Amino acid sequence: MEGLNTSNLTKIKTKIKNANMQLLAKAVEALIKQRGATAVTKVRDYSGREQTVELGLKDSTFTRGIGFTIENGEVKLVGDTWQISPSHVTELQNQLNQHYTHQAVTSTFTQLGYQVVSNKVKEDIYIKAYAFS
């Protein structure tokens, strides 16, 4: 079975379940801004084979692009990680998780009638939610 040691378009599972596409789109937008990346709708493998994705980015680490999709409620990364350090993939997953959680938390507190203020401090995101009822 082919795996991480070959060039291939792969899907990498995350632990975000029952994901919401709007929140994922906002999370990817924040991720693109954070990484100084470019939004893409096509990713390719080492040999040039392309795959269309709804959300994706390309930067100096993921030069062939990496896509983000929801399958059966699960967020998956789509791309070819051939010759990309697993630590870079993990870092991307963590960043996506952080931004998705941020979007979900902000959206939830707003839905509950709170006013929400967010700040990024070093690698953490601080959110204050206020309600006066």
Next chain:
Amino acid sequence: MGKQVTIVIGKEGNATFTFKGYTGRLCYAEMEKLKQLLKAKGVEAQIISQEPTVETPVAIDATVKNVV
């Protein structure tokens, strides 16, 4: 009195919630409501102690599957 929740989301996506301005069961009721709403949006939250603190799981399951 106003209610305030401070949330810190760590670099791996862990979130810790601290509730202020709630009394007794109101805090837990709000946490339960929050848990349900977050779950509906794909974020699984767990109450990790008897203190008013909630944490979301983070770790990513790095299972890799071939597309074809």
